[in-house]
Every structure is written in C-alpha cells, then in structure tokens.
Amino acid sequence: MVYEAITAGGFGSQPFILGYIITAMISGLLFLYLPRKLDVPQKFGIIHFFIVVWSGLMYTNFLNQSFLSDYAWYMDWMVSTPLILLALGLTAFHGADTKRYDLLGALLGAEFTLVVTGLLAQAQGSITPYYVGVLLLLGVVYLLAKPFREIAEESSDGLARAYKLLAGYIGIFFLSYPTVWYISGIDALPGGLNVLDPTQTSIALVVLPFFCKQVYGFLDMYLIHKAE
Amino acid sequence: MVYEAITAGGFGSQPFILGYIITAMISGLLFLYLPRKLDVPQKFGIIHFFIVVWSGLMYTNFLNQSFLSDYAWYMDWMVSTPLILLALGLTAFHGADTKRYDLLGALLGAEFTLVVTGLLAQAQGSITPYYVGVLLLLGVVYLLAKPFREIAEESSDGLARAYKLLAGYIGIFFLSYPTVWYISGIDALPGGLNVLDPTQTSIALVVLPFFCKQVYGFLDMYLIHKAE
Amino acid sequence: MVYEAITAGGFGSQPFILGYIITAMISGLLFLYLPRKLDVPQKFGIIHFFIVVWSGLMYTNFLNQSFLSDYAWYMDWMVSTPLILLALGLTAFHGADTKRYDLLGALLGAEFTLVVTGLLAQAQGSITPYYVGVLLLLGVVYLLAKPFREIAEESSDGLARAYKLLAGYIGIFFLSYPTVWYISGIDALPGGLNVLDPTQTSIALVVLPFFCKQVYGFLDMYLIHKAE
Numbered sequence: 031m032v033y034e035a036i037t038a039g040g041f042g043s044q045p046f047i048l049g050y051i052i053t054a055m056i057s058g059l060l061f062l063y064l065p066r067k068l069d070v071p072q073k074f075g076i077i078h079f080f081i082v083v084w085s086g087l088m089y090t091n092f093l094n095q096s097f098l099s100d101y102a103w104y105m106d107w108m109v110s111t112p113l114i115l116l117a118l119g120l121t122a123f124h125g126a127d128t129k130r131y132d133l134l135g136a137l138l139g140a141e142f143t144l145v146v147t148g149l150l151a152q153a154q155g156s157i158t159p160y161y162v163g164v165l166l167l168l169g170v171v172y173l174l175a176k177p178f179r180e181i182a183e184e185s186s187d188g189l190a191r192a193y194k195l196l197a198g199y200i201g202i203f204f205l206s207y208p209t210v211w212y213i214s215g216i217d218a219l220p221g222g223l224n225v226l227d228p229t230q231t232s233i234a235l236v237v238l239p240f241f242c243k244q245v246y247g248f249l250d251m252y253l254i255h256k257a258e
Numbered sequence: 259m260v261y262e263a264i265t266a267g268g269f270g271s272q273p274f275i276l277g278y279i280i281t282a283m284i285s286g287l288l289f290l291y292l293p294r295k296l297d298v299p300q301k302f303g304i305i306h307f308f309i310v311v312w313s314g315l316m317y318t319n320f321l322n323q324s325f326l327s328d329y330a331w332y333m334d335w336m337v338s339t340p341l342i343l344l345a346l347g348l349t350a351f352h353g354a355d356t357k358r359y360d361l362l363g364a365l366l367g368a369e370f371t372l373v374v375t376g377l378l379a380q381a382q383g384s385i386t387p388y389y390v391g392v393l394l395l396l397g398v399v400y401l402l403a404k405p406f407r408e409i410a411e412e413s414s415d416g417l418a419r420a421y422k423l424l425a426g427y428i429g430i431f432f433l434s435y436p437t438v439w440y441i442s443g444i445d446a447l448p449g450g451l452n453v454l455d456p457t458q459t460s461i462a463l464v465v466l467p468f469f470c471k472q473v474y475g476f477l478d479m480y481l482i483h484k485a486e
Numbered sequence: 487m488v489y490e491a492i493t494a495g496g497f498g499s500q501p502f503i504l505g506y507i508i509t510a511m512i513s514g515l516l517f518l519y520l521p522r523k524l525d526v527p528q529k530f531g532i533i534h535f536f537i538v539v540w541s542g543l544m545y546t547n548f549l550n551q552s553f554l555s556d557y558a559w560y561m562d563w564m565v566s567t568p569l570i571l572l573a574l575g576l577t578a579f580h581g582a583d584t585k586r587y588d589l590l591g592a593l594l595g596a597e598f599t600l601v602v603t604g605l606l607a608q609a610q611g612s613i614t615p616y617y618v619g620v621l622l623l624l625g626v627v628y629l630l631a632k633p634f635r636e637i638a639e640e641s642s643d644g645l646a647r648a649y650k651l652l653a654g655y656i657g658i659f660f661l662s663y664p665t666v667w668y669i670s671g672i673d674a675l676p677g678g679l680n681v682l683d684p685t686q687t688s689i690a691l692v693v694l695p696f697f698c699k700q701v702y703g704f705l706d707m708y709l710i711h712k713a714e
Contacts, residue, residue, distance in 0.1 A: 055618070073588035080595050085621075087599070087606060096609035132301035139308050143315070150315060153324035159315060162283070164309075230565060360529035367536050371543070378543060381552035387543060390511070394539075 032152070033099035035216045035228040036092060043232035047092050050236045056084030057244045068255035071124070077117045078247030085110045085243055086234075092232075102220065103235060104149040111145060111204070112138040114242060115170070117158050117250055118200055122178040124254060125185035128178065137173050140166045148211060157220045164208060171201050188257030196250055203242045210234045260380070261327035263444045263456040264320060271460035275320050278464045282314030283394055285472045289479070296483035300353070305345045306475035313338045313471055320460075328446065331463060332377040332452045339373060339432070340366040342470060343398070346428055350406045350421050351481060353413035358405065365401050368394045376439060385448045392436060399429050416485030424478055431470045488608070489555035491672045491684040492548060499688035503548050506692045510542030511660055513700045517707070524711035527580070533573045541566045541699055548688075556674065559691060560605040567601060567660070568594040570698060571626070573706055578634040578649050580710060581641035586633065593629050596622045604667060613676045620664060627657050644713030645688035654707055659698045666690045 036043060058079045065075035088106035091099045091163035098105055119134045132181075147163030174197045182193035204245040226234060264271060286307045293303035316334035319327045326333055347362045375391030378384075402425045410421035440449035442459040454462060514535045520533035544562035547555045554561055557695060575590045585600030606612075630653045639648035668677035670687040682690060 071588070073591070076592045076595070078586055079592075080599065084620070085600060087603060087618060090606060090610065090612070094609075094610035094612045097604065098606075098609060131301070132304055135301070136304045136307075139304070141314060143308065147315060150318060150324065150326075153326060154318065154322035155324075156318070156322045159318055162311070162315060230552055360527070360532055363529070364532045364535075367532070371536065371540060375543060378546060378552065378554075381554060382546065382550035383552075384546070384550045387546055390539070416600060 031100040032091065032103075032216055032218050033095055035218065035234070036232045038228065043236065044074040044093070044227040045142050046233050046236040047089055050240060051086045051089050051093075051221070053244050054089075056080040057247060058083045058086070064248075064251050068251055069258070070251045070254045073120065074117060074254065075252055077113055077120075078243075078250065081110045081113045082243050082247065084113075085239060088220050089236075098217050098224045101149060101152070104145055104152075106239075107145040107148075107207075108142060110239075110243065112141045114246065115174075117247075118174065118193075118196055119178060120252060121189075121196060121254060125189050126183060128181050130181065133173060133177050137170060137178070137227070138171070144170070148208070152218055153221055155218075157222070160208070160220070164236070167204065167208060167254055170204065174190045174201055183223060186257065189254070193252035196198065196246075197254060200246065203238055206238055207235075210238065259328040259444050260331075260444055261323055263446065264460045266311065267457065270457040272321070273466040274461050275317055278468060279314040279317050279321075280345065281468070281472050282310040282317075284425060286311045286314070289475050290441065292476075292479050296479055297486070298479045298482050300308075302479055302482065305341050306471075306478065309341045309345070310471050310475065311416065312341075313467060317464075318447065329377060329380070332373055332380075334467075335373040335435075336370060337375075337469060338467075338471065340369045342428060343369050343402075345475075346421075346424055349417075349424060349478060349482060350410040350484065353417050354376065354409045356409050356412060358379045358409065361401060362403050365398060365406070368397050368401075372398070376436070377450055380429060380446055381447055383446075387449070388436070388440070388448070395432065395436060398432065402429055417482070420481035420485045424474075424481060427477070430468065431466055434466055435463075438466065487556040488559075488672055488674050489548065489551055491674065492688045494684065496705055497687075498685040498693065500549070502689050503545055506696060507542045507545050507549075509696070509700050510538040511547075514539045514542070515702060517703050520707050521703075523704070524707055525714070526707045526710045529576065530707055530710065533569055534699075534706065537566045537569045537573070538699050538703065540569075541695060545692075557605060557608070559649060560601055560608075562599060562695075563601040563604075564582075566695075566699065568597045570656060570702065571597050573703075574630065574649075575634060576637040576650055577652060577706060577710060579643075580638045581645045584637050584640060586637065589629060589633050593626060593634070594620040596625050596629075600626070604664070606683075607676055608674055611674075611676055613678070616664070616668070616676070623660065623664060626660065642713065645710070647714045648709035652709060655705070656698065656702065659694055662694055663691075666694065 061075045061082065064070070065072045084105045087104050091102035115137050119137055123129045142167035144163040147159040147166065150159040165198040179194065179197065183190045210226065210231060211219055213223045213225040214221055215224035215226055216228045216231055287304045289306040289310065292298070293300045313334045316330050319330035343365050347365055352359045372391040372394035375387040375394065378387040407422065407425065411418045438454065438459060439447055441451045441453040442449055443452035443454055444456045444459055517531045517534040517538065520526070521528045541562045544558050547558035553637045571593050575593055600619040600622035603615040603622065606615040635650060635653065639646045666682065666687060667675055669679045669681040670677055671680035671682055672684045672687055
C-alpha cells in the first residue's frame with residue numbers, strides 16, 4: 031500500500047515531510063496575525079490557517095502509521111483543497127457586487143468530489159473513477175477561468191489582476207496533482223506510467239502543496255493588500 | 259457482508275448497476291445544461307448534478323471491491339439524500355417570501371442522521387438504531403407535509419402544486435428505502451423479514467434511486483419551469 | 487483497543503451508557519417542544535436536538551461492537567461539540583447587531599480539528615497531535631472569552647449575563663475532556679498519566695457530556711427565555 035511504499039528503502043522523503051508539517055504550523059500562526067497587519071478581512075486569515083493546519087496534521091500519518099496512512103493525501107485534500115478554492119472564490123467576490131454562491135458551491139463541491147474519485151480509484155484498484163475526477167477538475171478550471179474571472183473583473187483593476195494571478199497559479203498547480211498521481215510508480219495508485227518512484231512521488235506531494243498552501247496563503251493576502 | 263451477498267451467484271444485478279452509473283453521469287451533464295434552456299435558477303442544476311454524480315461514483319464500489327463496498331449505499335445516501343431534500347426545500351422557498359433556514363437545517367440534518375442509523379444498525383448487527391432512523395424519517399415527512407408545504411403555498415398556485423407533487427413523490431420513495439432495507443434477505447442487514455433475496459435487494463436499490471435522482475432532477479426542473 | 491478496555495472486567499459503565507442514551511433521546515424530543523413553550527427561536531431547539539440525538543446514537547457503538555467502537559467518542563464529538571459551540575455563538579449573536587460569521591467559522595473549525603487531533607493521537611499511538619489540539623482548544627477558549635463575549639455585551643444585560651454563564655460553563659467542561667483523555671489508563675490513549683482506569687474513564691465520558699449536552703440544552707434555552 032501507499033504508506034509501505036513511501037517509507038520503504040530509508041524513507042527518503044521523511045525530512046521533507048517533517049519540514050512541511052513544521053512550516054505548516056508556523057504559517058498557520060502567521061496567517062492569523064497577518065490580516066490585521068495587512069488590513070485584509072480576517073476571514074482570509076482564518077481560511078488559510080485551517081488549510082495549513084489541517085494539511086500538516088494529516089501529514090503526521092506518514093510519520094506514525096495509522097489506519098489513515100494509506101489515504102492520508104485524500105484526507106488532507108478533501109478538506110484543504112476546497113478551502114483553497116473558497117479563499118480564491120472570496121478573493122473574486124471581494125469588492126465585486128455579484129456574489130454567486132451557487133457557483134461557489136459548485137466549485138467546492140466539484141473539488142471535494144474529484145478528491146474522492148482519487149480515493150475511490152486507489153481503494154478499488156481501478157482507474158475509471160480517476161477519469162471522472164479529471165473531468166471534474168476541468169470543470170473547476172472552467173469555473174475559475176470564466177465566471178469567477180468575470181466576477182473579479184467587476185471589481186477594481188488591481189483586485190481583478192490579483193485574482194487572475196492567483197487563479198492561474200492555483201490552476202496550474204491543481205493540474206499538476208493528478209499528473210503526479212498518474213505518473214507515480216506506487217503500485218496502489220492505478221495510474222498507467224511509472225515515471226516517479228515512491229520517494230519522488232512523496233517529495234512531489236510535499237513540494238506541490240507547499241506552494242498551494244504555505245506560499246499561496248501569503249500570496250493571497252499580500253495581493254489583496256496591494257490591490258486595495 | 260453486503261458486497262459478497264450481492265455479487266454471489268452470478269451477480270445478477272450487475273447490468274442494472276452499470277446502467278445506473280451510466281445514466282447518472284449522462285443526466286449529470288444534462289442537469290448542468292437544462293437550467294439555461296428551461297429558465298430555471300442554475301442552483302437547481304448544480305444540486306441535481308452532484309446528486310447523480312456522487313451516487314454514480316459510490317455505486318462503482320459494487321463493480322470493484324473496496325473498503326467502502328459493504329457500506330456503499332450509506333456513503334451514497336449520506337450526501338445525495340440531503341441534497342435531494344435541499345432541492346425540494348429550495349423549490350418550496352422559490353418565489354416564497356419566507357425562507358426558514360432553521361427548518362432547512364433540520365430537514366437535511368434529520369436525513370443525514372437517519373442514513374447514519376442504517377449504517378450503525380448494519381455495523382453493530384443491531385436493529386435498534388434503525389428504529390431511531392424511522393422516527394427521524396417520520397420527522398422528515400412531517401416537515402415536508404406541513405411547514406414546507408405552507409411555505410410553498412405562499413408562492414404562486416403553480417409553484418405550490420409543483421412542490422406538492424414533488425414532495426409526495428419523494429415522500430413515498432423515501433418511505434420505500436427503509437422498507438426494502440428491512441425486508442431484505444441480506445444477512446448483514448438486521449431487518450426481520452427475508453422477502454427480497456440479495457440480488458432483488460440490489461436491483462430495488464437501483465430502481466428506487468433511479469426515480470429519486472435521475473428522474474427527479476428532470477421532474478423538479480421541468481415543474482419549476484412550467485409553473486413560472 | 488478502547489472498546490475492549492472499557493467492556494473488560496464486567497463492563498461496569500454499561501448502566502451509565504444506557505442511561506446516557508435514553509436521557510439523550512428523551513431530551514431530544516423535549517428540545518423540539520421547548521422553544522415554542524419558552525418563546526425562544528426554534529433554531530436553538532433544532533441544534534440541541536441534533537447534539538443529543540447524534541451523541542446518543544454514537545454511544546450505541548459501546549453497547550454493540552462495530553468498526554466505529556474504538557473511535558466512537560471522536561465520531562460523537564466531531565459533530566456534537568461544534569454544534570454545542572454553534573448554539574453558544576448564536577446565543578452571543580442573539581439580540582446583537584454584530585454577527586461575525588468568520589469568527590463563528592473559526593470557532594467551529596477549531597473545535598472540529600481539535601477532536602480530529604485526539605483521533606489522530608490514538609490512531610498513530612503518538613501524543614504529538616494531542617498537543618496541537620490543546621493549542622486549538624486554547625484558541626476556542628480565547629474566542630469565547632474575548633470576541634464572542636464582546637458581541638454578547640452589545641445586546642441586553644440579561645443576554646450578556648446568560649452568554650457569560652453559558653460560556654464559562656462550556657469552557658470549564660471543554661477543558662475537562664482532554665484532561666480525562668490525558669489521565670486515562672486506557673492503553674490506546676497515549677496520555678502520560680494513568681489516574682483513571684478504563685471503567686472510570688468511560689464513566690467520566692458519560693458524566694461530562696451529560697452536562698455539556700442534556701443539561702446544557704435546557705440551560706441555554708431557559709437562560710435565553712429568562713433574559714428576554
């Protein structure tokens with residue numbers, strides 16, 4: 031299974047995982063402090079706090095084996111990736127008159143469901159649910175690229191630019207996750223190609239979330255601050 | 259357990275399950291397209307999309323065994339049946355001035371909890387949680403029949419009629435689910451009567467949701483369209 | 487594991503658990519009836535109903551073993567303790583002009599996440615996640631003691647007094663839970679001290695929730711009623 035594959039052969043990704051957890055917890059504390067400093071609504075600090083704290087906690091399942099260890103990535107992503115899109119959606123709504131909560135629900139629901147498709151693919155040893163997940167991810171990208179962009183453009187030029195930068199940033203990273211999953215050589219992940227060995231997969235799934243969580247939180251609040 | 263009972267003896271319900279998943283995915287795409295065509299709020303299309311897509315994904319656990327296979331029905335219903343009632347509640351609110359979100363929370367919470375009682379009854383091998391679930395279901399039926407009907411009647415005659423038709427439709431089907439569960443001959447379901455054999459149970463739990471999800475989505479949007 | 491430890495040696499806490507479940511179900515029915523009687527908003531009755539019914543249902547996993555039995559406390563608390571804080575937060579908002587939904591989200595999110603840290607500590611056999619949970623609990627206590635108190639003080643003197651009494655009551659009980667967990671002699675709980683044997687732990691985790699759920703529901707609605 032996943033945990034065994036990652037920890038076998040010296041557990042080469044352990045220092046990365048440790049560093050990921052520690053930076054997550056420190057960023058979490060900073061995210062609670064920054065909104066007052068940067069004059070950004072407190073809700074952004076709260077959302078980014080939970081993104082990194084939740085993710086850091088779930089990665090402890092790689093340091094100490096538990097019944098969640100083989101599915102720890104999904105347990106992280108089920109909560110943290112919808113929250114990442116919540117922060118992005120609220121960034122688009124910030125300063126805009128239109129608040130399309132139906133589209134926000136669609137965005138978060140699609141993200142949650144696509145994470146579950148990865149879990150199902152691994153649990154069933156079948157690639158089919160993964161393809162449904164890829165379609166849902168294309169739906170997420172479409173929502174970010176069209177309706178949410180149009181909402182962000184109602185606001186000031188600065189906020190629209192901030193949104194477009196963040197949406198492009200997250201869009202590219204979110205397309206990288208299923209790619210890593212698919213090209214991973216971990217047997218329990220039913221992707222077709224074996225480009226990354228288990229240790230490389232595990233490191234990639236520290237590096238990608240570090241940019242989507244720790245870095246993204248600072249970027250989001252800094253860009254909102256600068257645009258105002 | 260459930261998965262073994264259903265797939266034993268030739269897995270007679272397999273074509274039904276396959277058909278269910280395929281029609282779920284096709285309906286999901288249509289539900290995203292129909293609101294614009296029928297001039298119905300997009301939120302209805304989004305809710306019905308997630309009802310069928312989630313349900314279809316959970317039924318893949320019957321095609322390929324996973325750690326969720328024995329509890330796949332509950333994993334489906336925990337998400338999809340509260341969403342069915344969300345669509346119904348929003349249909350009642352549509353055009354009405356009163357929006358009782360406390361009652362909407364009660365409706366969805368009762369539905370979620372009653373699905374969990376079924377899961378607990380199976381996991382514990384005890385019928386007691388099931389009886390609590392039946393009481394919760396009566397609460398759901400009461401909410402649909404009285405306070406939500408009164409809210410729907412504030413709106414136009416057409417919308418009130420649409421709501422009453424849909425609520426009666428869903429009420430009758432939702433009372434059928436625990437009946438099938440109780441009269442099933444699957445040993446893992448601690449109901450008292452053995453009227454349906456495992457294959458018949460499995461087919462019944464394709465036919466009922468087909469009417470509560472695929473058909474219901476079209477019906478809901480068509481009736482709102484016609485009433486307006 | 488937890489279930490074995492509790493039920494070993496005569497299962498001395500069984501009558502307590504039975505009494506807990508029965509009083510939970512009876513209180514649940516009363517909570518639905520009281521709001522009309524006491525002229526309190528129905529939403530409080532609904533929230534307290536789900537707190538006790540959910541908790542009672544999860545405690546049935548101690549009477550009949552299931553795959554949830556070893557984690558039944560967390561399955562209860564993940565849902566019921568955020569709802570307890572939802573009732574408390576809405577009590578603070580009741581009559582106040584300020585409704586800080588970002589802080590309400592932070593309060594409920596922190597509570598949910600700290601319950602998960604207990605589950606992770608047990609599942610991993612590591613005390614580290616527990617310490618993160620203690621920090622989150624201090625965050626919960628801070629939110630109750632400062633921003634939510636200030637919101638409650640915007641309202642009438644009576645409602646502010648009611649909130650402060652309830653927040654102090656819940657604050658003290660919520661600090662007792664991780665204390666019991668830490669000083670429990672159940673091997674599966676990685677706390678350092680063995681003050682309470684498994685039966686005593688199990689009884690403590692009936693007595694504490696009885697005051698935080700059954701008693702608290704009546705207290706909350708009675709104090710809102712008296713303050714108005």
